[in-house]
Amino acid sequence: MKERYDVIVVGAGPGGSMTAKTAAKEGLDVLLIEKRQQIGDPVRCAEGVNKVYLKEYIEPDPAWISAEVKGSKVYSPDGTMVEMSEELSGAEVGYVLERKVFDRALAREAALAGVEVMVKTRATGLLMEDGFVKGIKAEYMGKQYEIMADIVVGADGIESKVGRWAGIDTTLKPRDMCTCAQYLMTNIDIDPDFCKFYLGNKIAPVGYVWIFPKGRNTANVGIGITGHMSGEVRALELLDEFINKHYPDGKKIEMVVGGVPVCGSIARTVSNGLMLVGDAARQSDPVTGGGIFNSMWAGDIAGKVAANAIRRSDVSAESLQEYEKKWRVELGRDLDMGMVVKERFTRMTDDELNTLAHSLEGVDLGSTTLIGLVWALFKANKKLLWDLRSIFIGIKEIESEVKKEVYT
Amino acid sequence: MTVSVERSKCGYCGACVSVCPTGALELMETWIEVSESCNDCRICVKICPVGALEVCR
Structure with missing residues (x-):
């Protein structure tokens, strides 16, 4: 360990490793720290990710792919099944990963790009000077260290402290977080080609049960419920x-x-000399809870922005707005639309969920487009679509159909 | 008052840390530490997926 680096990344999950790797490839001197002694373990994830998106950032390796699925089957409370293709299933359906191996592979890629990696090393605070983050205080094997850096990136997960230390309040309200449990189960009869989701206020109040296949007779069987229901x-x-x-x-x-x-986009993810990435920046999808790809995508941007900021010798919050702006344009918008959907769906009774599922019965969602799906939903659930209209702003075909249907 | 963590139940996931309004909780490697800034709001007790946190009396 050196006394100073260009960038210190706290947390070696997908977001942190991606940030570190990109920053190193941009020529920066980077330290990546992980408080656990094993990167990737214990797992805190259902391990589903969209493969098309993922491939943009890492070459698929059978070593960390547990299963590949074709789509998802969603079950309403009365058991009505709606089948969706991979394209419609969103960011958490495609591959089911082996996160223990995947996270290590990403950390290894970062290391091979020149990043210095330290495990069993916990950030205990920030070094501050004139309102700027100037590095971290860290603990390793019972000893305290002060390590300087131009930029600190907090990729320290749901339990993030880095943001709070820098004055960004990332505290979650119970209704803004999902509390989850999962077993890796075997000796069960599963459909290896589909991720399954079970909805219903009795099964999972304001949440869902998931079954993500992980090979023969084996799957992640898990549940997430919103904190205020716990x-x-x-x-x-x-x-x-x-x-x-x-x-x-x-x-x-x-x-x-x-x-x-599952809180949607937060007000601020940068400060002087600091950026937040992934779950620490609350960038996970508020509807599905999926966050692997979002974190990697945002981490890649953060790595590039770190390099730009250091090149122009300006790591102020204003300079780091480049990151804030870039991630908000695409992902921020998705998170905000997700919040609209989430707020509407969390108010649905089991009867309403059943009605919704019935309206989609017989619709071949394996081949339909998003517009086709919305149209099918629309015919049976005008009120629902009206409530959700704000998410279709900008999708011209849908916008005009919604208006036409509602005003006539 | 403060909270205590039953270590034999705790899955050291850090969910409690994320909701703590005073930053009193910290996830170490395999356990949760509770500092004096705990204000007994009990949000962590409520949201724990396994019910590992309890209010101490």
């Missing part, structure tokens, strides 16, 4: 109930728990 019942108990009913002979070979930010 307390009287908990994610783990509800998951056990579901499993007792659906997979009485299943065997649990791993337990995973975790929280996911």
Whole structure:
């Protein structure tokens, strides 16, 4: 470890490793620290990711692909199934990863790009000077260190402290986080080609159960419920109930728990000498909770912006607005649209969810376009589409159809 | 008052840390540390996926 670097990245998940790798490729001197002794373990993820998106950032390797799926099947509370193609299923359907291997592969790529990596090293605070972040305080093997850097990137996950230390309030309200539990189960009968989602306020209040295949007779079976529904019942108990009913002979070979930010875009993700990436920046999808690709995408931008800022010798919040602006233009908009969908769906009763599913029965969503899907939904659920109209702004065909239908 | 963590239940996921309004919780490698700034709001107790946190009396 040196006394100073151009960039220090806190947290070696997909967002952190991607930031570090990109920054190093841009010629910066980068330190990546991870508080755990093992990168990628324990897993806190359902491990689903869209393969088309992922391929933009890493060459697929069978070593970290547990399964490849064709699409998703969504079950309404009365058991009505809606099948969706991979394209319509969004950012968390395509590959089911082996995160323990995947995260290490990304960290390895960062290391091979020149990044210095330290595990079992925890950031305990920031070094501040004249309102600028100037590095981190860290703990490694019982000793305290002060490490300087022009830019610190907080990629420290849902439990992020880096942002808070820099004065960015990232505290989540219970309704803005999803509390989750999952088992890796085997000896269960699964459909290896599809990710399955079960909806219903009894099964998973303001949330869903997922089944993501991971090879023969094996799958991640998990549940996420919104934090404000937790307390009287908990994610783990509800998951056990579901499993007792659906997979009485299943065997649990791993337990995973975790929280996911579902708050939509936060007000600020940069400060003087600081950027936040991934779950630390609350960049996960508020509807699905998916965040692997979002983090990598944002991390890549953060790495490039770090290099630009250092080149122009200006790491002020104003200079780092480049990151803020870039990620908000695309991802920020998606997160905000997601919030509109989430707010509407969380108010739906089981009967409404059933009605919605019935309206899609017989529609071949394997071949339909987004517009086709919206149209099918629309014919049966005008009120719902009206409530969601703001997310279609800019999609001309849908916008005009919505207006036509509502005003006539 | 403060909260205590039952280590045999805790999955050290950090969900509690994310909701703590006073920053009193910290996820170490395999355990949660609770500092004196805990104001007994109990949000963490409520959201824990496994029910590992309890209010101490």
